[in-house]
Amino acid sequence: MPPKNQAAWIPAKKTRPLKVGDAPYTPPGPGQIVVKNGAVGINPFDWVLQYVGPMMAPHLVYPMVLGTDVAGTVVEVGPGVTRFRVGDRVTGSSVSIAKESGQAAEGGFQLYTVMREYMVAPTPAHVTDEQAAVLGLGLGTAAYGLFHKDYLALDMPQVPPLRNPRSPGKHPRAVIVTGGASSVGSCAVQLAASAGYEVLSTSSPKNFAYVKGLGASHVFDYNSKTLVADLVRALEGRELAGAFTIGAGADQVCAAVMKERLSKTPKLPTRKFIALAGGSGRDPKSLEGFMGTIRLMGGMMSMMGKNAVNTMLTGIEVKFVLIRGLVDPESCVSHIYTDFLGPAMAEGQFVPAPEPQVVGRGLDKINEALELQKKGVSAKKIVVSLP
Structure with missing residues (x-):
């Protein structure tokens, strides 16, 4: 029996606040993994989409799950996945907002997110999920x-x-x-x-x-x-x-x-x-x-x-800087995840930065986190922990 999933949904265009409710658990397809999120980061783009989503991302179909910066633990791997196994801790970028995706299952603001293998890197033991969640879109x-x-x-x-x-x-x-x-x-x-x-x-x-x-x-x-x-x-x-x-x-x-x-x-x-x-x-x-x-x-x-x-x-x-081809497995962003980020974090050459400012725990804290992000932060990133 699949785990019970929940998400912080944006139910329709230009809608606030996000609505926390049940969400389907989606198994991974080829080249995908499912991550149980331990923490999610908040970007300006997350609340901007609430205001001008139809202008900036007209391809989105509502209700939708937003959120890009995630960190957590792999719970399932799809066919052809070789870089990760169940139980691995990872950090990465979810891609629900990408035109090539547009799938709520690939959004970060939920308990279980479907991730593209090449948009994920291993999280070393000395880095917490909250620290790792500051990366993603930045x-x-x-x-x-x-x-x-x-x-x-x-x-x-x-x-x-x-x-x-x-x-x-x-x-x-x-x-x-x-x-x-x-x-x-x-x-x-x-x-x-x-x-x-x-x-x-x-x-x-x-x-x-x-x-x-x-x-x-x-x-x-x-x-x-x-x-x-x-x-x-x-x-x-x-x-x-x-x-x-x-x-x-x-x-x-x-x-x-x-x-x-x-x-x-x-x-x-x-x-x-x-x-x-x-x-x-x-x-x-x-x-x-x-x-x-x-x-x-x-x-x-x-x-x-x-x-x-x-x-x-x-x-x-x-x-x-207008990112195109976010889901391209051969893009420069993908190569950062597959070739550089994991070893660099393990060696301390690259550190997750800025420091996370954790608002609280649970999907119901995401609306509060969005409001805090609007006010601006200095050398910090707003993060929400998840159970």
Whole structure:
């Protein structure tokens, strides 16, 4: 007899709050596993979909189970699965919101979630489910913007990290990752460092030590009036592989840095490309903060085109990180899960970050967690434990 499942459903478009109720237990298909969730992470996208789901994900069929960041224990494996066995602890990204899925069984906000094998990594014994649940969508967004061929196309991360520079006589390679204390930024700093790049980041001063602990060589105050000059100075003698930006106006700052380098040190290699993962430092409940959250998830909203147009006038390309092919087993995100994340966490080279802020235990806590996430957190990620 299958286990009894429950879920926090979004019953219809633009509906709040989520409704906790019974859900079918769905066995895994080929290449899938079923995970009994021990904890789930909360992303801005989860509550944004409640407001503008039909605009951002018109393919969704309601009632639906949202939620992407999960960690727990494998209870069943499908045909062809070789990476996991029943009893293994894992962390990963569920894909109910993906156009190629659209299945409630693959949503994270429930007790038992069907997961794609290649979107899951083993959780080492020293990492709790609550800690592991902070990854998911943040990890995927960072990986896509850093490594996908349509964005920065950096070398993939390895265990141990690649040498920098890889060849004698070449300039050390550097990349700018703003917003290093955010959920996405915490992953991006670590991934870029593991790929063999020197990472220059930004945060508030209270988070300088935290971001450096993730692997950034320099961290600057994002509100500093000398930020552009500070970044240009820190990049002296280095190849700039581009920028991955999070935070209001961060793309403009990085464009100014690139323009300054091209003017003063034209012989130093500078890639004129900014992967815009977005975000806003303002009140997330305000219109600008709300749109910044949508931009964080790759929303291609016309009212947000102004920054991209302005920076394009300098000859610098700015491109929103819009994840496509989330369920592609050969995507850069999938390779992070299958080739890198498990060994890197086991070795302590990659740590789940930021620290979880656990709201409580049970599916009925997810609505409270969504409300807390709207208010914004610093160097934390909202997490709900599950029984």
